Amino acid sequence: MGADTRDAELVRRYLESRDLRYFDELVADYRDRVMRLVLSVLGPELANDAEDVVQETFLRAHDRLESFRGQSLFGSWLYRVAYNRALDHRRMGARRERRAQESAADPPAMVTEDAAATTRLIAGERNRALHQALARVPQPYQTTLRAFYWLELPLAEIAELLGVAPGTVKSYLHRGRARLARVLQKEGFVE
Amino acid sequence: MNGYCEEYDRVVDRGTLEGEQASRWREHLRTCGSCRKQVAADASLREGFAAAPPELSPGFEARLHQRLDRPRSSGRFRPSWRWTLAGYATAATLASIIILSRLPWESLVAPRGLVFALGALVLASPLVLLVPGVRS
Numbered sequence: 001m002g003a004d005t006r007d008a009e010l011v012r013r014y015l016e017s018r019d020l021r022y023f024d025e026l027v028a029d030y031r032d033r034v035m036r037l038v039l040s041v042l043g044p045e046l047a048n049d050a051e052d053v054v055q056e057t058f059l060r061a062h063d064r065l066e067s068f069r070g071q072s073l074f075g076s077w078l079y080r081v082a083y084n085r086a087l088d089h090r091r092m093g094a095r096r097e098r099r100a101q102e103s104a105a106d107p108p109a110m111v112t113e114d115a116a117a118t119t120r121l122i123a124g125e126r127n128r129a130l131h132q133a134l135a136r137v138p139q140p141y142q143t144t145l146r147a148f149y150w151l152e153l154p155l156a157e158i159a160e161l162l163g164v165a166p167g168t169v170k171s172y173l174h175r176g177r178a179r180l181a182r183v184l185q186k187e188g189f190v191e
Numbered sequence: 192m193n194g195y196c197e198e199y200d201r202v203v204d205r206g207t208l209e210g211e212q213a214s215r216w217r218e219h220l221r222t223c224g225s226c227r228k229q230v231a232a233d234a235s236l237r238e239g240f241a242a243a244p245p246e247l248s249p250g251f252e253a254r255l256h257q258r259l260d261r262p263r264s265s266g267r268f269r270p271s272w273r274w275t276l277a278g279y280a281t282a283a284t285l286a287s288i289i290i291l292s293r294l295p296w297e298s299l300v301a302p303r304g305l306v307f308a309l310g311a312l313v314l315a316s317p318l319v320l321l322v323p324g325v326r327s
Contacts, residue, residue, distance in 0.1 A: 054247065130236070149233070149237050
């Protein structure tokens with residue numbers, strides 16, 4: 001039995017019997033891939049929230065399972081739910097961060113004579129600048145860049161998670177890199 | 192992209208390179224400035240993601256079961272564009288009624304009154320969106 005047929009069968013059996021074991025099988029099959037998709041959208045800044053978003057994805061999928069009538073594949077449907085939940089969460093996170101930055105006083109100057117600590121500090125600043133710049137790259141490019149460079153996912157998996165062809169992922173990577181370079185240039189991080 | 196080398200794309204497609212393919216790629220890198228630049232940019236991007244991605248905790252399923260067992264409201268009220276539009280429509284209708292009530296009765300049959308009455312109807316029409324069963 002193919003994975004798609006198996007998924008459809010598990011959904012049908014769960015809806016008929018309400019036996020959680022069927023739903024658990026779907027969760028076991030998809031939890032890691034959903035986590036990777038959610039992480040790609042949230043990024044390292046919000047990585048600690050990823051598990052909550054994955055939970056919310058499965059809760060929402062569970063509650064809307066009746067409306068999933070098998071017109072699309074279960075996986076594609078679930079990834080779409082996860083992607084939208086993660087995007088919502090990211091938008092809320094960005095708003096919270098903006099408010100926190102607005103209300104925060106000037107950060108204390110960090111002085112250190114430890115060369116290793118200074119190097120770490122510079123690397124930390126550079127990474128933060130990269131993440132801030134990446135957050136300004138439009139979707140789905142920023143998610144694709146994180147999936148490829150952070151999670152190091154193969155093109156085929158990124159394509160599956162985003163519901164596009166592998167060739168489209170390559171084009172997202174091209175455009176995403178170009179957009180990121182433009183943002184970094186505009187912010188003065190690169191010449 | 193200026194001077195972009197398609198060999199880089201082929202390497203990305205293949206993923207991990209081993210043996211002969213790896214040596215051919217190294218050889219290519221010695222002669223191709225575009226690929227060298229791309230590889231350096233890639234390395235710099237990967238370095239930027241220093242933190243390892245977290246994994247799901249071992250108690251993930253148990254926590255999900257707990258949440259599945261808890262009663263959940265079927266739909267939390269969220270102000271949507273339908274409610275916003277309906278709000279504007281209500282305000283516009285009220286404003287039209289006030290204006291109409293101040294007009295002398297005889298002007299209601301005159302073109303000006305008709306225009307007002309029709310305008311009020313058009314402005315109030317988004318209220319129909321709040322009727323159950325009317326979907327966006």
